[in-house]
Amino acid sequence: RYVVRPPRLNTMLENNVLLVLLLASALSGFVLQSLRMAATEMEPTSDLYSVASAYWSPFSYVIAVGIRGLGFTVYAMEVSHFALWWAHAGLMSATFVYAAWRFGPLMHIFVSPLNLVMRSSVTRPKGALRPMGDLDTLEVFGAREITDLTSKQLLDYDACTNCGRCQDQCPAWRSGKPLSPRKLVQDAKAYMESRAPVLLAQGPDAEPPPPEVDLVHGAITTEVLWSCTTCRACMEACPAFVEHIDSIVDMRRLLTMEEADVPEGAMNALTSMEQRGHPWRGTQATRTDWMEGADAVVMSEDPEHDVLLWVGCTAALDGRGQQVARAMASVLKLAGVKYRVLGSEETCTGDPARRMGNEYLFQMMAEQNIETLNGYEVRRIVTLCPHCFNTLKNEYPQFGGNFEVTHYTEFVAGLIRDGRIRPTKAVPLSVAYHDSCYLGRHNDIYEAPREIARAIPGLELVEMGEGRCRERGFCCGAGGGRMWMEEQGTRVNHIRTDHFLDTGADAVGVSCPFCLQMMEEGIGAKGQEGSKSAKDLLELLAESLNEA
Structure with a gap:
């Protein structure tokens, strides 16, 4: 954090204060042990005299030698030990109180186990979003205020360690978009901490005063919310079981159903779905x-x-x-x-x-x-x-x-x-397989696509480089409705295309129609359409079955 700091980490004043407290607690503990050793194990008149046993605590032993060299009497060392013991106890207590009350990264020690117990996969499948319930009885669609968020979402904000692992894996962040999953959670937490005292001060039937800054549009901007591809990379990387997607979608529900604040391309897709039963307008x-x-x-x-x-x-x-x-x-x-x-x-x-x-x-x-x-x-x-x-x-x-x-x-x-189909025709291609987010991270299906590829004679299966496969696969950029939205910064699928091109494979294999479109566009944008291609595994299999 201070010498070779990963880009995902940001150091705040609270970090420095906490580290100073921890360092002071550790050093005072060593000095405390040194005083005890100097007055007992290294004091010939003591019943506990045993210099050999003192060697087993080398750091404290060196300090104890220094204390005895200063000429302290046994009584002075006993008094100093008594005073320092209470100072050390107070310092340790202050460290834990500060860590739990003021600073999140140690508060997660207490909150994360509870967040694990309350994770959504306990009550619903991994790939399912939280249902809203009976829409006819809801007063607010989506999350306008912290009272509209679930207890799990509020717990997420307290459990976040601000470690940045989610940000490091996020395709939106890595492609220059305004979404940082870490910052989104931290901003929501700051809003919660500023708003909660106001709400708690009101009676149960009292109308709370309006917030100075809204949760959506204020603490968290619409550009941040619409940048998410719902790929689940952030959630897979999170050590504290924070569920970013539920919060983002709940805030999107407010934008869509309450405010009609939707990007033009997304609105066109929604209108087409309503009128024609599919999102492909035109x-x-x-x-x-x-x-x-x-x-x-x-x-x-x-x-x-x-x-x-x-x-x-x-x-x-x-x-x-x-x-x-x-x-x-x-x-x-x-x-x-x-x-x-x-x-x-x-x-x-x-x-x-x-x-x-x-x-x-x-x-x-x-x-x-x-x-x-x-x-x-x-x-x-x-x-x-x-x-x-x-x-x-x-x-x-x-x-x-x-x-x-x-x-x-x-x-x-x-x-x-089962032997019901037998690929026999050789398909002489090297194929780098791209894991679909909704097949992989959302549903843990990684081996079946590779089993198909390995069954095709002549086909060489290649994995994406830098470990960008399976659970750490990189999104194509089309999920979460992003297929129909304009992109800021670098296109996500162009980054994924670079991952494919770096493998040197002849083709990128996919098992999703969105991924197929995005990878083909990326190959064309990179000027590689003549030498590289995107293929669905079904096309490769059909070719091997002489049914192309």
């Missing part, structure tokens, strides 16, 4: 265009099925994504899987709406999809998109939608293990 494609030549059957024509393939908005409506959907259809056909698709009855799961703060739109879309799925008695769903997978699997149960949901990587890896 597209002329339909939900069934990708099916041309794919031999897929819609549920309304023949509802008998073993598996429902949830195609998702991007795979159905984006030209590049449609290639992946067709590859999946060919794999399922070759494996003999009896699958169906919803076709025009499929609408967006609502994931972008929820992450951007429009809980009302999300719940409306979720309830509509659950009704459709229950109408066809769907039990097992396979998704192409990790975002659809996370929402259907982890968030739809909050509204009564209980289905067996699998991402295609796990499903296809199972088909390979």
Whole structure:
């Protein structure tokens, strides 16, 4: 912190005061021990005389030799020991009181264990956001005041050690955007500490005075809130179990549902979701265009099925994504899987709406999809998109939608293990695999995609450099609604593209339609489209199955 300080650390006055107190406590402890040793173990007239045992405390022994050299009498040493004992006890007490009351980094010693017990994964799946409850009964949508925050969120702010590990992993911060997860939590904590005494001084029925500075727009700016990709890198890095995403989304809910203070691109996506059932404003494609030549059957024509393939908005409506959907259809056909698709009855799961703060739109879309799925008695769903997978699997149960949901990587890896498909054609490529945030950190699926890649003959699987894979994988920049927002600073996907290019691999392998778009754009922006490419694992597998 003082000699070779990592950029994520910032030294404040409280740091210096605490370190001085700790140093003084340690030194006084050594002097205290030295006085005892000088008056007993090093005093020939003492019953405890044993110079040999004093050698086992070398630092205190050196000080004790100095004390005896000054000619102190045994009585003087005993009196000094008594006085210093109380001074040392007072100093230690002052250190702990100061650390717990005034300074967070040691307060976390007491708060972090409680934060561990109260972590959200105890009560809901890792990838699920906190439900808002019955929207008809809420007086405020989102977090306007600290009273709108949950006890877990307030505990998060006290538990934060200000260590900066979250900031160090944050793709928004590393790409020059205004969001620092560390600063966001510290700013929220400062607001809480300034506002809490005012609220506590009021009676339970009294109307508290308005704050001098608002939580949102004041303590925390809208630019900070809209910079988040909800990639969960901050939460994975946090040693105190702080859950940054819940706080950010609750503040976004205020901006979206109360104030309509939403970036233009995000608002266009939300409007398109409300009017057309998908976020891709301007597209002329339909939900069934990708099916041309794919031999897929819609549920309304023949509802008998073993598996429902949830195609998702991007795979159905984006030209590049449609290639992946067709590859999946060919794999399922070759494996003999009896699958169906919803076709025009499929609408967006609502994931972008929820992450951007429009809980009302999300719940409306979720309830509509659950009704459709229950109408066809769907039990097992396979998704192409990790975002659809996370929402259907982890968030739809909050509204009564209980289905067996699998991402295609796990499903296809199972088909390979069971021998239902056998990749035989060599695909002579070196492929650096990019972990999707919503498949990896949000749902802990890391091995299945690699299992598919390793099953393809001729394919060399390469990991991203600098440990930027698996739990420490770097976001593509599209999550949390960022796909539809303009970027400040360096584009996140360009940083991730650099990670890929540094490996020297021929292609970057993905398992998410958003990641595919972002990596292809990054390769083009770097002028590497002729020599490098982005491929979904399904495309590589279909090629190896002679079904490209």
